[in-house]
Amino acid sequence: MVSVSMTVNGKAVSAKIDPRTLLVQFLRENLLLTGTHVGCDTSQCGACVVHVDGLAVKSCTTLAVACDGSTVTTIEGLAHDGALHPMQEAFREHHGLQCGFCTPGMIMTAVDLVNRKGHTLDEHTIREELEGNICRCTGYHNIVKSVAAGAQAMAGHK
Amino acid sequence: MSETSQSPDGPVTRSPLQEVGPKGHVHQPLPHDSAASHVRGAAPYLDDLRAPSGLLHLAVGGSPVACGRITRLDLVKVEQAEGVVAVLTSNDIPGRNDISLGHGDEPLLGSQTVMFFGQPLFVVVAKTRDLARRAARLAVIEIDAETPLVTIEQAEQQGSKVLPDYHFGVEDNAPPLALADLRLSGQQRIGGQEHFYLEGQIAMAVPGEGREMQLISSTQHPAEVQHCVARVLDLPEALVSCEVRRLGGGFGGKETQATQWAALAALAAHHTGRPCKIRLDRDEDFVLTGKRHDARVDWEVGYSANGQISAIDLNFWVRCGCSADLSQGAVDRMMFHADNAYFLPSARIGSQRLRTHTVSNTAFRGFGAPKAVLAIETVMQAVAAKTGQDPLDVRKVNFYGHNGTLTPYGMQVESSVTGRRIIEQLEKTSDYRAKRQEIARFNAQSTILKKGLALTPVKFGVSFTQTHLNQAGALIHLYPDGSVHLAHGGTEMGQGLFQKVAQIVADELGVPLAAIHHAATRTDKVPNASPTAASASSDLNGMAARNAALTIRSRLATFLSEKFSCSTVEIQFAHGQVRVGEETLSFADVVRMAYQARIQLSATGFYKTPKLDWDRTRKSGRPFYYFVWGAACSEVVVDTMTGENKVLRTDIVQDVGHSLNPALDLGQIEGGFVQGLGWLTTEELVYDQHGRLRTHAPSTYKIPLASDVPDQFNVALWKEPNDEATIYRSKGVGEPPLMLAVSVFCALMDAIGSLAPSKPVHLDAPATPEAILRAVDAMTRPNEEGS
Ligand code: FES
Ligand code: FES
Numbered sequence: 030m031v032s033v034s035m036t037v038n039g040k041a042v043s044a045k046i047d048p049r050t051l052l053v054q055f056l057r058e059n060l061l062l063t064g065t066h067v068g069c070d071t072s073q074c075g076a077c078v079v080h081v082d083g084l085a086v087k088s089c090t091t092l093a094v095a096c097d098g099s100t101v102t103t104i105e106g107l108a109h110d111g112a113l114h115p116m117q118e119a120f121r122e123h124h125g126l127q128c129g130f131c132t133p134g135m136i137m138t139a140v141d142l143v144n145r146k147g148h149t150l151d152e153h154t155i156r157e158e159l160e161g162n163i164c165r166c167t168g169y170h171n172i173v174k175s176v177a178a179g180a181q182a183m184a185g186h187k
Numbered sequence: 188m189s190e191t192s193q194s195p196d197g198p199v200t201r202s203p204l205q206e207v208g209p210k211g212h213v214h215q216p217l218p219h220d221s222a223a224s225h226v227r228g229a230a231p232y233l234d235d236l237r238a239p240s241g242l243l244h245l246a247v248g249g250s251p252v253a254c255g256r257i258t259r260l261d262l263v264k265v266e267q268a269e270g271v272v273a274v275l276t277s278n279d280i281p282g283r284n285d286i287s288l289g290h291g292d293e294p295l296l297g298s299q300t301v302m303f304f305g306q307p308l309f310v311v312v313a314k315t316r317d318l319a320r321r322a323a324r325l326a327v328i329e330i331d332a333e334t335p336l337v338t339i340e341q342a343e344q345q346g347s348k349v350l351p352d353y354h355f356g357v358e359d360n361a362p363p364l365a366l367a368d369l370r371l372s373g374q375q376r377i378g379g380q381e382h383f384y385l386e387g388q389i390a391m392a393v394p395g396e397g398r399e400m401q402l403i404s405s406t407q408h409p410a411e412v413q414h415c416v417a418r419v420l421d422l423p424e425a426l427v428s429c430e431v432r433r434l435g436g437g438f439g440g441k442e443t444q445a446t447q448w449a450a451l452a453a454l455a456a457h458h459t460g461r462p463c464k465i466r467l468d469r470d471e472d473f474v475l476t477g478k479r480h481d482a483r484v485d486w487e488v489g490y491s492a493n494g495q496i497s498a499i500d501l502n503f504w505v506r507c508g509c510s511a512d513l514s515q516g517a518v519d520r521m522m523f524h525a526d527n528a529y530f531l532p533s534a535r536i537g538s539q540r541l542r543t544h545t546v547s548n549t550a551f552r553g554f555g556a557p558k559a560v561l562a563i564e565t566v567m568q569a570v571a572a573k574t575g576q577d578p579l580d581v582r583k584v585n586f587y588g589h590n591g592t593l594t595p596y597g598m599q600v601e602s603s604v605t606g607r608r609i610i611e612q613l614e615k616t617s618d619y620r621a622k623r624q625e626i627a628r629f630n631a632q633s634t635i636l637k638k639g640l641a642l643t644p645v646k647f648g649v650s651f652t653q654t655h656l657n658q659a660g661a662l663i664h665l666y667p668d669g670s671v672h673l674a675h676g677g678t679e680m681g682q683g684l685f686q687k688v689a690q691i692v693a694d695e696l697g698v699p700l701a702a703i704h705h706a707a708t709r710t711d712k713v714p715n716a717s718p719t720a721a722s723a724s725s726d727l728n729g730m731a732a733r734n735a736a737l738t739i740r741s742r743l744a745t746f747l748s749e750k751f752s753c754s755t756v757e758i759q760f761a762h763g764q765v766r767v768g769e770e771t772l773s774f775a776d777v778v779r780m781a782y783q784a785r786i787q788l789s790a791t792g793f794y795k796t797p798k799l800d801w802d803r804t805r806k807s808g809r810p811f812y813y814f815v816w817g818a819a820c821s822e823v824v825v826d827t828m829t830g831e832n833k834v835l836r837t838d839i840v841q842d843v844g845h846s847l848n849p850a851l852d853l854g855q856i857e858g859g860f861v862q863g864l865g866w867l868t869t870e871e872l873v874y875d876q877h878g879r880l881r882t883h884a885p886s887t888y889k890i891p892l893a894s895d896v897p898d899q900f901n902v903a904l905w906k907e908p909n910d911e912a913t914i915y916r917s918k919g920v921g922e923p924p925l926m927l928a929v930s931v932f933c934a935l936m937d938a939i940g941s942l943a944p945s946k947p948v949h950l951d952a953p954a955t956p957e958a959i960l961r962a963v964d965a966m967t968r969p970n971e972e973g974s
Contacts, residue, residue, distance in 0.1 A: 063235035064228015066435070068385040069469045073885040076385055104228035117226035121218055124850050127858060128681025129225030130385035130435030136226060159893040163885065165383050165436050166681045167854060168861030169893040170900060 038106030075162030115182035125175030216850030253878030270318030282421030335544035367489020386435020439550030477549030521555030639938025648811030659727035669775025676716020683851035697760025722919030735792025830956030844918030863928025
């Protein structure tokens with residue numbers, strides 16, 4: 030057992046954990062933040078994407094201890110004061126989901142994409158940047174629309 | 188309208204089925220019912236539920252070979268491993284070791300012999316999932332291995348079948364084929380498909396009072412889970428219940444395939460007296476659960492110089508895997524769609540259902556039909572190549588309507604004019620003819636890159652072909668604050684069923700959508716529900732829920748008419764209010780008054796699809812209530828040196844009837860098309876000669892990504908009301924769009940065909956770069972195949 034401390038969604042947390050504990054396990058099992066999903070366990074589907082120190086990572090293949098001292102944001106930490114984050118609102122509004130299992134990871138990836146590439150994203154860029162996120166339901170059409178709209182909306186945000 | 192016969196006791200004004208939703212929710216493009224929670228990660232799947240105290244976790248131990256006799260199953264080390272609470276084998280099953288659908292050919296846990304690689308032989312119950320998985324590795328399993336039957340040809344040679352052969356159409360097609368002006372034959376291999384629902388298989392069992400057992404399962408068929416668990420545990424079905432609020436995708440892969448995991452969890456809960464959960468990881472899920480059937484189709488066609496088909500034989504050799512599972516229905520549906528949109532004057536449709544030592548293949552969106560549509564469209568491409576015509580003209584000359592409307596199974600196609608109009612519209616909007624010329628010019632100048640174009644129709648029959656499954660139930664309660672509790676037998680797996688049904692009930696009761704709480708699907712609330720499948724769930728559950736709503740509304744109206752001495756015609760329910768003559772009351776006030784007056788505020792609704800009378804033995808009757816039509820036009824470019832390819836543009840027109848929710852329907856079309864695109868181009872399942880699946884993760888099995896979708900992708904809805912009296916004259920939309928991807932496959936054939944225009948292309952599915960290169964090679968070889 031080792032101890033880890035990090036800030037998750039603005040709150041300081043610390044725990045004694047098995048050093049092999051994955052970040053996704055730590056979030057889901059220790060902190061009960063179950064909005065982060067596991068779709069493949071092997072870094073391919075993107076359902077588990079969270080932000081660590083402001084960058085998107087796949088939490089299914091990140092060790093929790095590697096995030097010691099880090100700031101982590103999960104899908105639960107995106108909305109503020111009950112209002113949806115513009116990217117969340119865009120996915121709701123533009124039907125960017127069906128079963129919803131991929132949605133938290135998609136949204137976290139999309140926010141990271143906007144942080145890196147700005148608010149005006151062409152469709153090609155969005156499609157290329159989503160290559161680490163699988164959706165089996167939507168055919169991506171509405172996801173791409175949502176990301177573009179969410180990116181625009183984020184410009185007026187904060 | 189005959190459909191309302193289930194409804195109510197009193198004379199209440201009813202919205203005629205064909206009309207626009209009276210009060211504003213039906214036909215609106217409203218978001219998915221859980222959209223606002225999904226985007227916050229606040230819509231829990233089974234694995235997200237708070238663990239009940241004392242929860243134990245399961246891991247399965249499976250066979251290391253595909254076929255043979257078990258000589259030793261030594262589990263001592265497993266039992267001694269850290270954290271292990273129990274290790275269970277087939278000997279620990281109190282009831283029947285049988286998870287089949289009545290064929291008795293599929294055990295929960297293998298005993299004596301093994302049927303496929305990885306088949307579960309025992310299950311470990313431990314304190315954590317990790318400990319259970321580690322312990323499962325410690326088993327000593329010895330098997331007297333035999334050579335497995337893996338391929339279609341191996342099973343064919345051995346005569347190994349899960350079900351008897353079946354055919355319909357003309358008995359002897361040889362004379363009509365012999366009389367044809369021209370003849371052509373061919374063969375095509377069509378691959379299977381892994382569902383890859385993002386949420387893998389998962390189930391939890393919670394023991395209740397006495398012998399009660401409650402299941403929560405990610406299943407499309409909760410009633411099947413309930414019945415199977417009762418059988419395995421030797422319990423009355425009434426003591427077992429199953430609940431599912433949502434699935435993270437199903438696509439057919441959780442129709443029967445969810446049952447085993449629920450039954451294992453229940454077995455473990457039975458033995459330990461504690462809640463038990465099992466979640467497969469992605470690799471296990473690939474290896475242990477069935478997929479879309481793969482097949483070989485042998486065909487022979489007789490036709491005339493204008494491409495009109497006079498006689499055709501289509502014979503399907505289908506790999507069903509180790510048990511029957513749903514193969515009867517899936518292969519029958521394949522046969523029912525071998526005509527696709529074409530009148531085939533003399534057709535013989537045959538099927539062989541082969542047993543192999545591979546995981547049992549199962550339902551997958553389209554349920555057999557996609558293979559049949561691909562096969563007949565391949566024939567259309569071949570006939571066009573031989574007659575030197577544009578494939579679209581060959582399709583048109585054979586289309587239902589002009590020459591005949593009778594299917595090979597004896598049902599009349601009454602709505603073919605819809606299909607024809609869709610094709611004609613798409614021909615215009617996709618600019619088909621101009622593009623055809625442009626592509627010819629491009630190909631004349633380009634030696635390596637070749638473009639291709641195809642416009643293909645889809646006709647899909649809606650209804651379960653097992654007639655008894657075409658029934659549904661619903662349950663509605665009203666509470667004194669005016670809120671509404673709604674339940675029905677359908678499951679929500681992303682398709683938007685819950686929202687559609689809520690829209691219907693909101694309009695029938697005249698309440699806002701926010702007043703409706705859509706409860707989880709439970710077998711003890713609505714019993715004996717059919718699986719959520721066959722594109723029929725809105726039709727069935729929507730109508731059942733509507734009937735329940737009408738019953739309650741009618742009771743309220745009768746009560747008000749007596750109380751206010753007016754006719755029920757003067758009573759209107761809308762916008763959360765009830766107009767009674769000149770007065771307006773809130774819906775909640777009416778419910779409170781009705782409660783005080785001892786009016787029953789709970790109602791069930793039931794619906795069964797009319798007109799169905801298919802008789803499988805006599806091979807006649809009507810298996811489908813109606814047909815859904817659609818068409819897609821796709822343009823592709825192929826690199827004939829490497830086999831790489833890209834879809835440049837796809838245009839779709841899809842019949843949805845008078846859509847209950849156009850936004851959700853569009854989502855089904857886009858998603859279905861892309862899933863079909865994956866099936867036909869990149870998703871390849873590879874079994875080695877030992878029967879081991881070698882493509883068991885997204886690292887080796889390629890699901891379409893956002894960048895694989897056509898650059899230009901235009902989808903239009905065809906919103907003509909259903910001729911049949913379905914719920915608000917809508918049509919089912921779940922499966923038909925998957926087959927629109929056949930346009931891409933035919934466009935790839937078209938591109939390859941440009942290398943030697945009069946030669947039919949022999950392309951197997953999926954059209955991976957390797958398959959395309961093989962087809963390209965065959966074009967340049969002197970002895971052409973497929974003729
Ligand atoms: S679960 Fe992490 S990428 Fe799939
Ligand atoms: S919405 Fe189901 S996987 Fe994306």
